[in-house]
Amino acid sequence: MRIAAGGEAEADLLDAMKRGDGRAFETVMRRHNRRLFRIARSILKDEGEAEEAVQDAYLRAFTHLDQCADGDRLGGWLARIAANEALMRLRKRGRVRLFADGLEAEEEGAAAVVPLWTAASTPEELFAVAELRRLVEQAIDDLPDGFRAVFVMRAVEQMSVQETAACLGIPPETVKTRLHRARALLQKALSDHLDRLVPTAFGFAGERCDRIVAGVLARLRD
DNA sequence: ACCCAGCAGGACATAGCAGC
DNA sequence: GCTGCTATGTCCTGCTGGGT
Numbered sequence: 001m002r003i004a005a006g007g008e009a010e011a012d013l014l015d016a017m018k019r020g021d022g023r024a025f026e027t028v029m030r031r032h033n034r035r036l037f038r039i040a041r042s043i044l045k046d047e048g049e050a051e052e053a054v055q056d057a058y059l060r061a062f063t064h065l066d067q068c069a070d071g072d073r074l075g076g077w078l079a080r081i082a083a084n085e086a087l088m089r090l091r092k093r094g095r096v097r098l099f100a101d102g103l104e105a106e107e108e109g110a111a112a113v114v115p116l117w118t119a120a121s122t123p124e125e126l127f128a129v130a131e132l133r134r135l136v137e138q139a140i141d142d143l144p145d146g147f148r149a150v151f152v153m154r155a156v157e158q159m160s161v162q163e164t165a166a167c168l169g170i171p172p173e174t175v176k177t178r179l180h181r182a183r184a185l186l187q188k189a190l191s192d193h194l195d196r197l198v199p200t201a202f203g204f205a206g207e208r209c210d211r212i213v214a215g216v217l218a219r220l221r222d
Numbered sequence: 223a224c225c226c227a228g229c230a231g232g233a234c235a236t237a238g239c240a241g242c
Numbered sequence: 243g244c245t246g247c248t249a250t251g252t253c254c255t256g257c258t259g260g261g262t
Contacts, residue, residue, distance in 0.1 A: 173252055
């Protein structure tokens with residue numbers, strides 16, 4: 001039986017929800033919110049609509065709990081419903097729409113996934129890290145629709161090929177290819193940015209410059 | 223040490239589309 | 243209608259890590 005990081009087994013939570021235990025619903029939502037939001041957002045490219053899609057997915061799931069027979073697969077089942085909900089919305093809007101550029105506040109806990117995000121200490125480093133993250137998120141946003149959803153599920157959410165394929169209703173081989181090509185596209189996009197940024201590496205102005213100057217002047221005075 | 227499942231990545235096939 | 247290009251899907255092979 002699978003015990004998620006949060007403690008209780010998914011099967012126990014599913015049973016509790018079937019009994020109408022409000023606390024179980026909340027535990028399940030808090031456990032899966034981030035993953036479902038990322039999946040929905042990767043498909044819709046719109047944070048507000050992704051949030052609505054996740055809420056609708058939960059409602060749909062919670063009113064059809066009897067359809068989830070195996071509690072150990074509750075997470076996958078929810079992910080599939082969220083992906084379907086997002087895809088449905090995408091079809092409804094006709095896949096033609098302009099999106100706001102970039103991402104705003106990152107969802108809770110994402111920093112823990114990538115230690116680099118927290119390694120910065122000085123304002124310059126914090127700015128550089130924020131800029132790097134913005135570039136990565138922009139590059140992911142710029143991926144073709146199908147590639148982006150697969151990349152987020154596989155690389156960001158660490159879902160298996162089978163899970164991802166089931167969620168999106170595509171063959172596992174297609175998941176592999178899309179992930180491979182999404183990585184290639186991201187590498188290319190990021191290397192283009194790097195080409196522009198490398199000349200500015202090891203920036204020297206500011207605190208360090210002042211420190212060296214002050215140190216030399218002090219020793220000259222001695 | 224061996225076996226096996228899952229995965230990455232390359233090669234090839236196919237579909238869709240624009241330009242002529 | 244034909245051709246060439248691009249995007250996408252499928253198949254295959256080799257690698258890796260976990261289990262026995």
